[in-house]
Amino acid sequence: MTTTFTNPVLPGDRPDPAIIRVGDEYWMTYSSFEASPGLLLYRSRDLVTWTYVTAALPEPLGSTFAVDIAEHDGRFFIYIPFIPAPWSELTEPSIYVIHADSMAGPWSTPIDLGIRGAIDPGHVVDEDGRRWLFVSGIRRIALSDDGLSTTGELQHVYDGWRYPDEWVTEAYALEGPKLFRRGAWFYLVSAVGGTGGPPTGHMVIVARSRSVDGPWENHPRNPIARTTDAAQKWWSRGHATLVPGPGAPPDDDDWWMVSHGYENGYRTLGRQILLEPVRWSADGWPDGAVDDPGGELVAPAGAGAQHPSPSFTDDFSDLRLGERWAFHAPGPDEAARLRVDDGLVVDGKGSSPADASPLAILAGHHSYEVEVDVELEGDVQAGLLLFFNSRLFCGMGIDGERMLSFSGGIRTHWREPVPPTRRIALRLRNDRHIVIGWYRVAGGEWTRHGVRYETSGYHANTVGDLLSLRPALYSAGSGSARFRDFRYTAL
Structure with a gap:
């Protein structure tokens, strides 16, 4: 019998999901903005059913925007942009990092990386083992070997993909870089179009390069996910992370995309977490496998039945x-x-x-x-x-x-x-x-x-x-x- 699911896989306001696979498990958190505790961590084995584990950030330093989770040499890192808020001591957007021996914590107190005026960090290790942090823009800065400080300055590395001018979006807003390596290619997944505003604004674009140094080649079929019609169930789809499916090696074709979106008619619920399949094409590019993730979808292999959020x-x-x-x-x-x-x-x-x-x-x-x-x-x-x-x-x-x-x-x-x-x-x-x-x-x-x-x-x-x-x-x-x-x- 085929197991199916419907979106959202985690209801309620959980924007900018960041996800990492650790062994047979997935771990996820999302922007917690002006909430304390912040950065709630959830665990899953099938990408459909998620269980709360802990809060990685007991006391935020500012409004907590989109983060990235990374593992390096057996240690875990969450790179965090804090934005000034009336109750915080920050004067401009600032990127920090916390670290732990396990995703379940305990997590360190935030360490200031000295990056100002940037949001949406994305961690990657290049072909020579060097660590980098990409940010909105899209810019990058080198990290120290331990990932707890930066070396050099931010440098612009990617101009993004330009959608047709007649598309109705909020703003161009190149942001949310998430990077991964598959085979000989590094893939850069970004968001453009603005996360609010018109329902057709936000979208997911992809570029690739054989080196983290670039040059970055845009996907010939960008965007790979977008709300194309306000009649669809999910609006402003974007800010995606791509991961291999349960039990699948990275070179397998079983991949999934985790993103966020507003439910048609229910923006009051905030941006909710969406799951949809990814198809790897013969030319080595990931494509969205469904045009609209608003209906019933076949679940990842081994997934159990989906249960509604309880009273x-x-x-x-x-x-x-x-x-x-x-x-x-x-x-x-x-x-x-x-x-x-x-x-x-x-x-x-x-x-x-x-x-x-x-x-x-x-x-x-x-x-x-x-x-x-x-x-x-x-x-x-x-x-x-x-x-x-x-x-x-x-x-x-x-x-x-x-x-x-x-x-x-x-x-x-x-x-x-x-x-x-x-x-x-x-x-x-x-x-x-x-x-x-x-x-x-x-x-x-x-x-x-x-x-x-x-x-x-x-x-x-x-x-x-x-x-x-x-x-x-x-x-x-x-x-x-x-x-x-x-x-x-x-x-």
């Missing part, structure tokens, strides 16, 4: 930071705000959801419901949100005197008739972008909030931030809030 409950007795929860826009030692004591106690921060560094989870379903019990301690406001970023969120909270209602990233003028209380149960349902709220005071029945929200516009193209709409808990002020019995239910 879950969380009593917070086991705080699953990274695996489940992450702070948005964290300050130093953000986790010190948390303690487990008859639920999850979150110390207040800031004055509203906008500057409170909410604790959020990823959502991967078109429709879902979240529910939590909230109790105030001291001078604080707290509640339940659907949170995109500090400028765009909706939901509700209490401050002990009244209910606070939020929409479009601001507190609204709506006065919900909730009696003064310091403890309340809150529920939000996102039903294909229509958000409905309920609340229940102790001993009472569920009451529907008087206002419904439409959130299809809560996405990257609205506010120019490459994030997603996430269920979140917030606690703002000088007191603290106790959260109990959180529930996430797929509908």
